[in-house]
Amino acid sequence: MASDVQRTEESTFRAYLDAVGLHSMAGATAAGLQPTEWYALSQLASAGALTSGQLSARIGLTTGATTRLIDRLERVGYVRRVDDPDDRRKVVVEPVAEALAGIGALVAPARSKIAEILDHYTPEQRELLFDYFARATPAFQEATEQIRSQN
Template sequence: MKHQRDESGQWLAGLSKPMLSLRTFLTAHDEMQRRQARRMAINATDMQALRLLDLHGEMGPTELGRRLDLRSASVTVLLDRLEATGYVERVRDERDRRRVTVRALPDALELLFDTWAPVVRALDDVGHGLTPEQQEVVSAYFDQMSAVLAGDVVEY
Protein backbone atom coordinates (compact mmCIF):
# COMPACT_ATOMS: atom_id res chain seq x y z
CA MET A 1 0.00 0.00 0.00
CA LYS A 2 1.37 3.40 -1.01
CA HIS A 3 1.01 6.12 1.61
CA GLN A 4 0.15 9.63 0.57
CA ARG A 5 1.66 12.86 1.84
CA ASP A 6 -0.30 16.00 2.55
CA GLU A 7 0.55 19.43 1.12
CA SER A 8 3.16 20.01 3.85
CA GLY A 9 4.92 16.75 2.96
CA GLN A 10 3.71 14.87 6.05
CA TRP A 11 2.87 11.19 5.70
CA LEU A 12 -0.67 9.90 5.84
CA ALA A 13 -2.50 12.72 4.12
CA GLY A 14 -6.11 13.25 5.03
CA LEU A 15 -5.96 12.30 8.70
CA SER A 16 -8.96 13.44 10.72
CA LYS A 17 -8.63 16.41 13.06
CA PRO A 18 -8.97 14.14 16.13
CA MET A 19 -6.21 11.90 14.81
CA LEU A 20 -3.92 14.88 14.18
CA SER A 21 -4.64 16.13 17.70
CA LEU A 22 -3.94 12.67 19.10
CA ARG A 23 -0.65 12.53 17.21
CA THR A 24 0.32 15.91 18.69
CA PHE A 25 -0.73 14.74 22.15
CA LEU A 26 1.29 11.52 21.87
CA THR A 27 4.37 13.44 20.76
CA ALA A 28 3.99 15.82 23.72
CA HIS A 29 3.47 12.85 26.04
CA ASP A 30 6.65 11.15 24.82
CA GLU A 31 8.66 14.33 25.35
CA MET A 32 7.13 14.86 28.79
CA GLN A 33 7.87 11.25 29.76
CA ARG A 34 11.53 11.75 28.88
CA ARG A 35 11.59 14.94 31.00
CA GLN A 36 9.97 13.11 33.91
CA ALA A 37 12.52 10.29 33.62
CA ARG A 38 15.38 12.81 33.68
CA ARG A 39 13.89 14.31 36.86
CA MET A 40 14.17 10.86 38.43
CA ALA A 41 17.70 10.41 37.00
CA ILE A 42 16.67 7.37 34.93
CA ASN A 43 15.93 6.76 31.26
CA ALA A 44 12.50 6.51 29.64
CA THR A 45 12.51 2.69 29.51
CA ASP A 46 13.35 2.53 33.22
CA MET A 47 10.44 4.91 33.84
CA GLN A 48 8.11 2.66 31.84
CA ALA A 49 9.25 -0.35 33.86
CA LEU A 50 8.52 1.44 37.14
CA ARG A 51 5.11 2.54 35.88
CA LEU A 52 4.28 -1.04 34.87
CA LEU A 53 5.33 -2.35 38.28
CA ASP A 54 3.24 0.35 39.94
CA LEU A 55 0.22 -0.41 37.76
CA HIS A 56 0.38 -4.23 37.73
CA GLY A 57 2.36 -5.03 40.87
CA GLU A 58 5.33 -7.32 41.08
CA MET A 59 6.09 -9.56 38.13
CA GLY A 60 8.78 -11.79 36.76
CA PRO A 61 11.56 -10.41 34.57
CA THR A 62 10.19 -12.34 31.57
CA GLU A 63 6.75 -10.72 31.93
CA LEU A 64 8.30 -7.27 32.39
CA GLY A 65 10.42 -7.81 29.29
CA ARG A 66 7.38 -8.90 27.30
CA ARG A 67 5.44 -5.80 28.32
CA LEU A 68 8.41 -3.54 27.47
CA ASP A 69 9.24 -5.52 24.30
CA LEU A 70 12.80 -6.12 25.50
CA ARG A 71 15.04 -9.14 25.17
CA SER A 72 16.17 -11.03 28.24
CA ALA A 73 19.67 -9.51 28.30
CA SER A 74 18.23 -5.99 28.05
CA VAL A 75 15.83 -6.68 30.93
CA THR A 76 18.75 -7.86 33.04
CA VAL A 77 20.66 -4.64 32.35
CA LEU A 78 17.53 -2.56 33.06
CA LEU A 79 16.93 -4.35 36.37
CA ASP A 80 20.58 -4.00 37.34
CA ARG A 81 20.28 -0.22 36.82
CA LEU A 82 17.01 0.07 38.75
CA GLU A 83 18.31 -2.12 41.55
CA ALA A 84 21.51 -0.04 41.79
CA THR A 85 19.43 3.14 42.19
CA GLY A 86 17.33 1.48 44.90
CA TYR A 87 14.12 1.60 42.85
CA VAL A 88 13.45 -2.16 42.56
CA GLU A 89 14.40 -5.39 44.20
CA ARG A 90 14.57 -8.94 42.91
CA VAL A 91 12.97 -11.47 45.24
CA ARG A 92 13.55 -15.22 45.01
CA ASP A 93 10.51 -17.46 45.37
CA GLU A 94 10.56 -19.34 48.70
CA ARG A 95 9.42 -22.62 47.10
CA ASP A 96 11.25 -22.41 43.77
CA ARG A 97 14.59 -20.61 44.19
CA ARG A 98 14.96 -20.40 40.38
CA ARG A 99 11.92 -18.14 40.16
CA VAL A 100 12.55 -14.40 40.63
CA THR A 101 9.99 -11.65 41.06
CA VAL A 102 10.68 -7.96 40.56
CA ARG A 103 9.04 -5.45 42.83
CA ALA A 104 9.24 -1.66 42.90
CA LEU A 105 10.30 -0.35 46.29
CA PRO A 106 8.01 2.04 48.20
CA ASP A 107 10.40 5.02 47.96
CA ALA A 108 10.57 4.58 44.18
CA LEU A 109 6.78 4.50 43.90
CA GLU A 110 6.54 7.60 46.09
CA LEU A 111 9.02 9.43 43.87
CA LEU A 112 7.15 8.21 40.78
CA PHE A 113 3.90 9.55 42.24
CA ASP A 114 5.50 12.88 43.24
CA THR A 115 6.91 13.23 39.71
CA TRP A 116 3.66 12.41 37.89
CA ALA A 117 0.92 13.73 40.21
CA PRO A 118 1.12 17.40 39.11
CA VAL A 119 0.91 16.39 35.43
CA VAL A 120 -1.98 13.99 36.02
CA ARG A 121 -3.86 16.61 38.05
CA ALA A 122 -3.36 19.28 35.37
CA LEU A 123 -4.61 16.90 32.67
CA ASP A 124 -7.56 15.94 34.86
CA ASP A 125 -8.43 19.62 35.28
CA VAL A 126 -8.84 19.79 31.49
CA GLY A 127 -11.27 16.87 31.65
CA HIS A 128 -13.22 18.44 34.51
CA GLY A 129 -13.55 21.60 32.40
CA LEU A 130 -15.63 19.71 29.85
CA THR A 131 -19.38 19.38 30.02
CA PRO A 132 -20.68 15.90 30.90
CA GLU A 133 -21.67 15.44 27.24
CA GLN A 134 -18.21 16.43 26.02
CA GLN A 135 -16.65 14.07 28.56
CA GLU A 136 -18.75 11.21 27.16
CA VAL A 137 -17.67 11.94 23.57
CA VAL A 138 -13.99 12.27 24.47
CA SER A 139 -14.11 9.12 26.61
CA ALA A 140 -15.79 7.14 23.84
CA TYR A 141 -13.14 8.31 21.35
CA PHE A 142 -10.25 7.30 23.62
CA ASP A 143 -11.93 3.99 24.48
CA GLN A 144 -12.25 3.18 20.77
CA MET A 145 -8.66 4.23 20.08
CA SER A 146 -7.45 2.09 23.01
CA ALA A 147 -9.40 -0.88 21.69
CA VAL A 148 -7.75 -0.51 18.29
CA LEU A 149 -4.28 -0.37 19.86
CA ALA A 150 -4.96 -3.22 22.31
CA GLY A 151 -6.35 -5.37 19.52
CA ASP A 152 -3.19 -5.03 17.48
CA VAL A 153 -5.41 -4.72 14.39
CA VAL A 154 -2.88 -2.78 12.34
CA GLU A 155 -0.94 -4.89 9.86
CA TYR A 156 2.61 -3.87 9.09
Protein backbone atom coordinates in the same frame (compact mmCIF):
# COMPACT_ATOMS: atom_id res chain seq x y z
CA MET B 1 -7.03 13.29 -0.41
CA ALA B 2 -7.60 14.08 3.25
CA SER B 3 -10.00 16.84 4.13
CA ASP B 4 -8.97 19.84 6.21
CA VAL B 5 -10.93 18.38 9.14
CA GLN B 6 -9.04 15.08 8.89
CA ARG B 7 -5.70 16.90 8.72
CA THR B 8 -6.63 19.02 11.74
CA GLU B 9 -7.76 15.94 13.70
CA GLU B 10 -4.58 14.07 12.78
CA SER B 11 -2.42 17.06 13.70
CA THR B 12 -4.20 17.48 17.03
CA PHE B 13 -3.89 13.78 17.85
CA ARG B 14 -0.22 13.71 16.85
CA ALA B 15 0.47 16.78 19.01
CA TYR B 16 -1.25 15.05 21.94
CA LEU B 17 0.77 11.85 21.53
CA ASP B 18 3.99 13.84 21.16
CA ALA B 19 3.22 15.83 24.32
CA VAL B 20 2.62 12.62 26.28
CA GLY B 21 5.83 11.12 24.92
CA LEU B 22 7.86 14.23 25.72
CA HIS B 23 6.40 14.33 29.22
CA SER B 24 7.50 10.73 29.76
CA MET B 25 10.99 11.47 28.51
CA ALA B 26 11.24 14.54 30.77
CA GLY B 27 10.00 12.48 33.73
CA ALA B 28 12.57 9.79 33.02
CA THR B 29 15.37 12.35 32.83
CA ALA B 30 14.24 14.03 36.05
CA ALA B 31 14.20 10.62 37.79
CA GLY B 32 17.66 9.78 36.46
CA LEU B 33 16.28 7.03 34.24
CA GLN B 34 16.39 6.13 30.59
CA PRO B 35 12.98 6.09 28.83
CA THR B 36 12.92 2.27 28.74
CA GLU B 37 13.63 2.15 32.49
CA TRP B 38 10.84 4.68 33.08
CA TYR B 39 8.44 2.55 31.05
CA ALA B 40 9.51 -0.63 32.87
CA LEU B 41 8.96 1.07 36.22
CA SER B 42 5.51 2.17 35.04
CA GLN B 43 4.68 -1.42 34.11
CA LEU B 44 5.87 -2.65 37.50
CA ALA B 45 3.93 0.05 39.34
CA SER B 46 0.79 -0.88 37.43
CA ALA B 47 1.18 -4.63 37.96
CA GLY B 48 2.57 -4.47 41.50
CA ALA B 49 5.15 -7.14 40.70
CA LEU B 50 6.29 -9.11 37.66
CA THR B 51 8.78 -11.82 36.90
CA SER B 52 11.65 -10.70 34.71
CA GLY B 53 10.13 -12.76 31.87
CA GLN B 54 6.78 -11.00 32.23
CA LEU B 55 8.49 -7.63 32.31
CA SER B 56 10.58 -8.56 29.28
CA ALA B 57 7.44 -9.41 27.32
CA ARG B 58 5.74 -6.15 28.29
CA ILE B 59 8.62 -3.85 27.43
CA GLY B 60 9.88 -5.70 24.37
CA LEU B 61 13.45 -6.35 25.47
CA THR B 62 15.35 -9.61 25.45
CA THR B 63 15.57 -11.41 28.76
CA GLY B 64 19.26 -10.51 29.06
CA ALA B 65 18.60 -6.82 28.43
CA THR B 66 15.71 -6.93 30.89
CA THR B 67 17.96 -8.46 33.56
CA ARG B 68 20.46 -5.63 33.08
CA LEU B 69 17.61 -3.08 33.23
CA ILE B 70 16.37 -4.62 36.49
CA ASP B 71 19.93 -4.56 37.85
CA ARG B 72 20.14 -0.80 37.13
CA LEU B 73 16.71 -0.09 38.65
CA GLU B 74 17.60 -2.12 41.72
CA ARG B 75 20.99 -0.40 42.10
CA VAL B 76 19.35 3.05 42.21
CA GLY B 77 16.60 1.89 44.57
CA TYR B 78 13.53 1.84 42.33
CA VAL B 79 12.86 -1.92 42.49
CA ARG B 80 13.74 -4.97 44.53
CA ARG B 81 13.81 -8.67 43.75
CA VAL B 82 11.78 -10.90 46.07
CA ASP B 83 11.04 -14.61 46.14
CA ASP B 84 7.93 -15.60 44.22
CA PRO B 85 5.42 -16.78 46.85
CA ASP B 86 3.94 -19.27 44.37
CA ASP B 87 7.15 -20.74 42.95
CA ARG B 88 10.37 -20.85 44.98
CA ARG B 89 12.40 -21.21 41.79
CA LYS B 90 11.29 -17.78 40.58
CA VAL B 91 12.00 -14.23 41.63
CA VAL B 92 9.62 -11.37 41.10
CA VAL B 93 10.51 -7.73 40.71
CA GLU B 94 8.48 -5.20 42.61
CA PRO B 95 8.70 -1.42 42.76
CA VAL B 96 9.89 0.22 45.97
CA ALA B 97 7.00 2.25 47.39
CA GLU B 98 9.19 5.15 48.55
CA ALA B 99 10.74 5.44 45.10
CA LEU B 100 7.29 5.43 43.50
CA ALA B 101 6.33 8.29 45.80
CA GLY B 102 9.20 10.29 44.30
CA ILE B 103 7.98 9.44 40.80
CA GLY B 104 4.47 10.46 41.85
CA ALA B 105 5.80 13.85 42.89
CA LEU B 106 7.44 14.27 39.47
CA VAL B 107 4.22 13.57 37.57
CA ALA B 108 1.87 15.29 40.04
CA PRO B 109 1.72 18.57 38.07
CA ALA B 110 0.60 16.79 34.90
CA ARG B 111 -1.91 14.67 36.80
CA SER B 112 -3.32 17.80 38.41
CA LYS B 113 -3.62 19.59 35.07
CA ILE B 114 -5.29 16.58 33.44
CA ALA B 115 -7.71 16.31 36.38
CA GLU B 116 -8.65 19.97 35.86
CA ILE B 117 -9.29 19.30 32.18
CA LEU B 118 -11.39 16.22 32.94
CA ASP B 119 -13.46 18.24 35.41
CA HIS B 120 -14.79 20.21 32.44
CA TYR B 121 -16.42 17.10 30.95
CA THR B 122 -19.77 15.63 31.89
CA PRO B 123 -19.81 12.11 33.32
CA GLU B 124 -21.07 10.87 29.95
CA GLN B 125 -18.24 12.58 28.09
CA ARG B 126 -15.70 11.19 30.53
CA GLU B 127 -17.17 7.74 30.01
CA LEU B 128 -16.64 8.18 26.26
CA LEU B 129 -13.05 9.38 26.76
CA PHE B 130 -12.16 6.45 28.98
CA ASP B 131 -13.89 4.04 26.62
CA TYR B 132 -11.57 5.37 23.92
CA PHE B 133 -8.50 4.92 26.16
CA ALA B 134 -9.58 1.36 27.00
CA ARG B 135 -10.06 0.50 23.32
CA ALA B 136 -7.01 2.40 22.01
CA THR B 137 -4.58 0.82 24.47
CA PRO B 138 -4.72 -2.70 23.02
CA ALA B 139 -4.76 -1.27 19.50
CA PHE B 140 -1.49 0.56 20.17
CA GLN B 141 -0.06 -2.52 21.90
CA GLU B 142 -0.92 -4.68 18.89
CA ALA B 143 0.58 -2.12 16.51
CA THR B 144 3.72 -2.04 18.65
CA GLU B 145 4.03 -5.82 18.41
CA GLN B 146 3.58 -5.61 14.63
CA ILE B 147 6.45 -3.13 14.41
CA ARG B 148 8.65 -5.27 16.65
CA SER B 149 7.93 -8.41 14.66
CA GLN B 150 9.09 -6.72 11.45
CA ASN B 151 12.57 -6.11 12.84
